[in-house]
Amino acid sequence: MEKLTDRKRSEIKGRLEGIFGPENVTDKVHDLFPYSYDATECEPHMPDFVVLPEYVDQVVAVVKLASESGVPLVPYISGNNIGGLTIPERGGIVVDFSKRMNRILHVHESHMYAILEPGVTFGQLKKHLDDHHPGLRYSYPFAPPFSGAVGNAMLSGMNNMSCAHGSMGDWINGVEVVLHDGTVARVGSCFLGKEFRPDNWHSRYPMPDLLGMFVNWQGMTGIVTKCAVQLWPRRPIETAYVGIAYGFETTAELMRELGRAEVIDDISAVSVEVAKMSVGIPTPIKIPEEPDFALLVPVSALTRKHLEAKYEIIQDVFAKVNRKHGNKTFITKFDTFASLVGEGVRAFYDLPGVVTPLVEYSGLTWFGSYAPPEHLGTLFEKANAIFHKYNFPAFVYSKIMKSGHYGIFRSIIRYKKDSEEDRAHRAMEEFFDLGVEHGCIPYKAPVWMCERLKEHIDPNWLELFKRVKGLMDPKGILNPGRWGV
Numbered sequence: 431m432e433k434l435t436d437r438k439r440s441e442i443k444g445r446l447e448g449i450f451g452p453e454n455v456t457d458k459v460h461d462l463f464p465y466s467y468d469a470t471e472c473e474p475h476m477p478d479f480v481v482l483p484e485y486v487d488q489v490v491a492v493v494k495l496a497s498e499s500g501v502p503l504v505p506y507i508s509g510n511n512i513g514g515l516t517i518p519e520r521g522g523i524v525v526d527f528s529k530r531m532n533r534i535l536h537v538h539e540s541h542m543y544a545i546l547e548p549g550v551t552f553g554q555l556k557k558h559l560d561d562h563h564p565g566l567r568y569s570y571p572f573a574p575p576f577s578g579a580v581g582n583a584m585l586s587g588m589n590n591m592s593c594a595h596g597s598m599g600d601w602i603n604g605v606e607v608v609l610h611d612g613t614v615a616r617v618g619s620c621f622l623g624k625e626f627r628p629d630n631w632h633s634r635y636p637m638p639d640l641l642g643m644f645v646n647w648q649g650m651t652g653i654v655t656k657c658a659v660q661l662w663p664r665r666p667i668e669t670a671y672v673g674i675a676y677g678f679e680t681t682a683e684l685m686r687e688l689g690r691a692e693v694i695d696d697i698s699a700v701s702v703e704v705a706k707m708s709v710g711i712p713t714p715i716k717i718p719e720e721p722d723f724a725l726l727v728p729v730s731a732l733t734r735k736h737l738e739a740k741y742e743i744i745q746d747v748f749a750k751v752n753r754k755h756g757n758k759t760f761i762t763k764f765d766t767f768a769s770l771v772g773e774g775v776r777a778f779y780d781l782p783g784v785v786t787p788l789v790e791y792s793g794l795t796w797f798g799s800y801a802p803p804e805h806l807g808t809l810f811e812k813a814n815a816i817f818h819k820y821n822f823p824a825f826v827y828s829k830i831m832k833s834g835h836y837g838i839f840r841s842i843i844r845y846k847k848d849s850e851e852d853r854a855h856r857a858m859e860e861f862f863d864l865g866v867e868h869g870c871i872p873y874k875a876p877v878w879m880c881e882r883l884k885e886h887i888d889p890n891w892l893e894l895f896k897r898v899k900g901l902m903d904p905k906g907i908l909n910p911g912r913w914g915v
Contacts, residue, residue, distance in 0.1 A: 468509060473514075513876040513879075543660055564664065572778065585874055650899060671729065687751060712790070794845075798838075803836065820856065843858070895915075
């Protein structure tokens with residue numbers, strides 16, 4: 431976008447104030463600055479305005495204004511993403527949904543879904559369900575309670591029921607979205623009827639599934655104003671176990687076998703250094719005698735006998751892996767593990783929660799990816815070498831998703847922005863190369879990573895991508911700069 435003249439800036443500001451009210455529009459530098467960067471090494475860019483919508487009509491009006499004036503729009507929720515996804519690459523208007531457009535519009539008990547506005551947080555949703563719908567549950571990632579639930583779903587985030595039910599993108603029944611010209615469209619079973627109804631958001635099939643034009647597009651094709659997410663029955667018994675594993679391939683095989691057993695809600699593996707961070711060791715070093723990974727395994731059950739049957743199967747999996755690899759895995763109850771190492775580890779189980787090791791440094795970056803499960807052992811081993819090469823504590827986080835159909839592989843670096851940013855970025859480039867070599871698909875990929883990814887992907891896919899972007903955003907106003915378009 432060309433730099434706004436003083437006259438043009440004044441004109442746009444006046445129109446924005448007419449839409450949102452003067453108190454919900456700002457162009458003051460001290461207000462804009464927090465929206466210009468995030469925790470990562472991604473290059474900062476200042477917006478020209480920040481607005482706080484409350485109603486869909488206001489979103490329609492600002493989209494029409496942006497289309498008419500050619501000013502970019504960047505949707506923003508809580509700013510907790512990792513990947514620079516809300517940094518306004520080309521300036522423009524940041525639309526901050528977190529302050530006023532944050533209502534839980536409806537929870538349908540029998541159909542088990544919740545209709546959310548984009549500013550609803552995980553903590554808000556959990557409290558609402560606990561207070562008003564205790565028989566239903568959503569699931570939560572390793573993110574603070576003030577993180578946005580809709581943004582996570584629209585970006586196909588993982589969660590603490592991912593092994594059983596897949597990514598949060600799979601949990602979306604439908605959306606209401608404002609298109610580039612201000613048209614409001616409903617996608618999913620909610621397309622029935624001329625007006626919004628809270629009772630018909632139960633599925634996204636069997637009509638043509640247009641939701642793919644918005645999920646994982648980082649706000650490049652439309653601005654979501656409502657999202658229906660699936661809920662699940664809350665089982666009477668919810669507990670967790672902790673596994674300890676020696677060896678990278680042993681850990682990977684244990685994860686794959688547990689996923690395929692179809693008795694657990696989720697499984698999360700972290701390098702042992704992360705377990706040390708959780709009990710207050712800021713820069714842990716693994717000693718040779720220590721295990722390589724700790725695994726958190728949440729399990730839910732209908733009855734005590736149901737739980738006992740599941741635990742017996744879990745123990746059989748550990749025994750099977752031990753027979754093959756030589757007694758290199760162990761399992762215990764989570765409460766027992768917490769009593770031994772410290773209550774700080776509960777942040778990894780009592781979600782949503784602030785996982786302190788992720789937020790105690792000024793910088794945080796990752797190579798996050800969806801990965802082929804068969805390559806996890808190799809990824810663990812080679813990532814460990816990269817961490818040591820760049821002198822960062824090993825921080826690998828991994829999952830098995832949807833009973834083993836795919837996995838999560840993340841290499842995470844906490845760093846000091848004032849002195850370690852260049853070293854952290856060079857390490858991220860090596861993690862990217864490692865991941866792509868083994869079939870990993872980057873998750874929440876920042877601009878620099880997308881540019882490098884273009885070297886590896888099918889050019890016809892990229893051409894189709896550009897065609898869809900051009901169709902959905904012909905004037906290039908919707909979060910421009912992502913994926914180089």
